[in-house]
Amino acid sequence: MNAQASTRPLDIERIRADFPILQRTVRGGKPLVYLDSAATSQKPASVIEALAGFYRASNANIHRGIYELSEEASVLYEEARAKVARFIGAARAEEVVFVRNTTEAINLVARTWGATHLRPGDVVVTTILEHHSNIVPWQQLAAERGILVRFVDIDEDGRLRLDQLEQLLRTEPVKLVTVTHVSNALGTINPIPEIARLAHAAGALLLVDGAQSVPHLPVNVRELGADFLAFSGHKMLGPFGIGALWARYDLLASLPPFLGGGGMIRTVTTENFTPGDVPARFEAGTPSVADAVALGAAVDYLETIGMAAIRQHERALLAYALPRLEELPGIRLFGPVGEDRAGVISFTLGDVHPHDEAAILDQNGVAARAGHHCTQPLMRRLGVVATTRASFYLYNHEGDVDRLVEALEEARRVFGVAG
Amino acid sequence: MSDLYREHILDHYQHPRNYGTLENPDRTFEDSNPLCGDRIRIDLKLADDRIVDIRFTGRGCAISQAAASILTEMVKGKSLEEVKQLGAQELLEELGVPISPARRKCALLSLKVLKAAAYGLNEWPS
Ligand SMILES: Cc1ncc(COP(=O)(O)O)c(C=O)c1O
Numbered sequence: 312m313n314a315q316a317s318t319r320p321l322d323i324e325r326i327r328a329d330f331p332i333l334q335r336t337v338r339g340g341k342p343l344v345y346l347d348s349a350a351t352s353q354k355p356a357s358v359i360e361a362l363a364g365f366y367r368a369s370n371a372n373i374h375r376g377i378y379e380l381s382e383e384a385s386v387l388y389e390e391a392r393a394k395v396a397r398f399i400g401a402a403r404a405e406e407v408v409f410v411r412n413t414t415e416a417i418n419l420v421a422r423t424w425g426a427t428h429l430r431p432g433d434v435v436v437t438t439i440l441e442h443h444s445n446i447v448p449w450q451q452l453a454a455e456r457g458i459l460v461r462f463v464d465i466d467e468d469g470r471l472r473l474d475q476l477e478q479l480l481r482t483e484p485v486k487l488v489t490v491t492h493v494s495n496a497l498g499t500i501n502p503i504p505e506i507a508r509l510a511h512a513a514g515a516l517l518l519v520d521g522a523q524s525v526p527h528l529p530v531n532v533r534e535l536g537a538d539f540l541a542f543s544g545h546k547m548l549g550p551f552g553i554g555a556l557w558a559r560y561d562l563l564a565s566l567p568p569f570l571g572g573g574g575m576i577r578t579v580t581t582e583n584f585t586p587g588d589v590p591a592r593f594e595a596g597t598p599s600v601a602d603a604v605a606l607g608a609a610v611d612y613l614e615t616i617g618m619a620a621i622r623q624h625e626r627a628l629l630a631y632a633l634p635r636l637e638e639l640p641g642i643r644l645f646g647p648v649g650e651d652r653a654g655v656i657s658f659t660l661g662d663v664h665p666h667d668e669a670a671i672l673d674q675n676g677v678a679a680r681a682g683h684h685c686t687q688p689l690m691r692r693l694g695v696v697a698t699t700r701a702s703f704y705l706y707n708h709e710g711d712v713d714r715l716v717e718a719l720e721e722a723r724r725v726f727g728v729a730g
Numbered sequence: 731m732s733d734l735y736r737e738h739i740l741d742h743y744q745h746p747r748n749y750g751t752l753e754n755p756d757r758t759f760e761d762s763n764p765l766c767g768d769r770i771r772i773d774l775k776l777a778d779d780r781i782v783d784i785r786f787t788g789r790g791c792a793i794s795q796a797a798a799s800i801l802t803e804m805v806k807g808k809s810l811e812e813v814k815q816l817g818a819q820e821l822l823e824e825l826g827v828p829i830s831p832a833r834r835k836c837a838l839l840s841l842k843v844l845k846a847a848a849y850g851l852n853e854w855p856s
Pocket of ligand 1: 412
């Protein structure tokens with residue numbers, strides 16, 4: 312990607328034409344305004360075709376077949392791994408472990424690294440911004456192994472209190488810092504390179520939840536400084552059922568297997584087994600081959616558009632949307648304003664319950680999410696039971712924001728929200 | 731204007747009937763939907779196993795609160811036996827707006843609470 316191509320404004324109408332679902336209507340003929348990409352992204356035709364094409368033309372189980380189809384499927388699977396590895400700047404393809412999703416990637420780290428490196432009394436530091444998937448696996452380890460889970464708070468703007476992180480790193484036996492790159496509820500982009508420096512200076516490792524960053528920002532693991540990076544294919548134009556864990560090769564090679572079964576072993580006797588190499592060691596059982604191949608197609612698509620251009624586009628949409636939303640009397644907008652903000656907007660409108668807001672949006676064809684966004688500790692911290700969330704991706708345009716604002720105007724009228 | 735938020739729903743939401751608590755209620759029960767934070771408490775005053783007074787308090791979405799208000803009007807004067815027989819469909823019909831599967835829990839929370847009170851539960855059996 313050359314820098315020029317990556318910062319040219321996106322040709323949104325051409326991009327939209329690549330996403331078949333954007334042609335459909337909802338709720339009795341209303342054009343679909345899809346503002347829930349933080350939950351899952353829509354898929355371009357090339358990804359849908361890659362998935363169907365695999366089953367149509369190349370379907371076979373991988374690795375152990377000596378016939379042409381199986382070899383072909385194995386090559387496609389490993390090519391997809393290489394694409395994902397290149398996409399995030401990994402040093403080698405084997406550093407990418409295919410899993411089902413971010414949640415499984417984080418659990419993999421908890422169950423392999425955590426189970427061999429954490430002793431009773433050791434501290435795992437997470438943050439109040441996290442998705443439940445980066446809280447519960449550590450709470451499970453706390454219950455089983457007596458480790459302690461500590462939370463870094465946010466300030467009034469929704470930015471992490473790095474001073475608290477430094478304090479924890481100074482005063483407690485912290486072995487792991489585990490933090491989301493981008494908050495799925497507030498859109499905060501956390502300063503991962505800085506957090507990596509702090510964690511490493513204290514002898515701790517850093518796990519980054521990349522579920523909301525790998526799809527939306529240029530992410531390069533060499534610049535990030537993280538030890539583990541977890542992300543989901545379905546949020547980055549890929550299919551459900553495939554995601555990845557990245558870690559440096561030597562770190563992966565030092566870890567025990569995750570699940571036991573076929574594919575992850577070198578040899579098995581009636582007495583014992585020896586684990587296979589990295590990454591096979593972590594991929595027990597038949598993997599989601601077709602989904603991996605389609606994820607490779609998603610990466611191709613994202614690279615053609617360019618991640619810097621996608622980021623720029625979402626930044627521009629945010630700059631278009633925030634002032635319009637701010638003008639709505641009674642609205643409360645969450646999250647920081649600045650360069651460290653991704654295309655996620657959480658809000659409440661007067662004392663209208665977010666489910667009522669989202670229902671009115673839905674009647675207008677606007678798909679947005681209302682609820683706790685799997686961030687209950689954060690909701691409690693903000694003093695709300697739920698928010699309504701609109702989130703952008705490369706296929707959204709200003710017209711989507713206009714439709715959102717119109718629907719919110721209607722919600723205000725229906726519920727009589729004053730200023 | 732809106733299929734779901736018809737005037738009578740908004741009216742019950744904004745001006746709930748039988749809102750509040752009873753002093754020395756014969757039955758009281760409270761429950762919530764953890765997913766959306768809707769919460770309803772219902773107090774009953776009984777005479778001869780018949781509801782002579784009913785009050786509810788709660789917070790949450792318009793559907794859950796309007797349904798609670800409508801339900802209190804439906805059951806005042808009814809016997810506990812009649813309340814135990816009351817079906818979800820009857821409340822949904824009384825609401826008279828299309829309730830999607832995702833909102834059913836909101837619409838029916840008050841009925842769940844009322845039934846628990848009618849059966850004299852203090853908490854859900856685990
Ligand atoms: C920040 C963050 N982490 C983790 C997840 C979990 O992703 P998945 O459900 O694909 O495992 C999500 C998805 O909502 C997320 O937004």
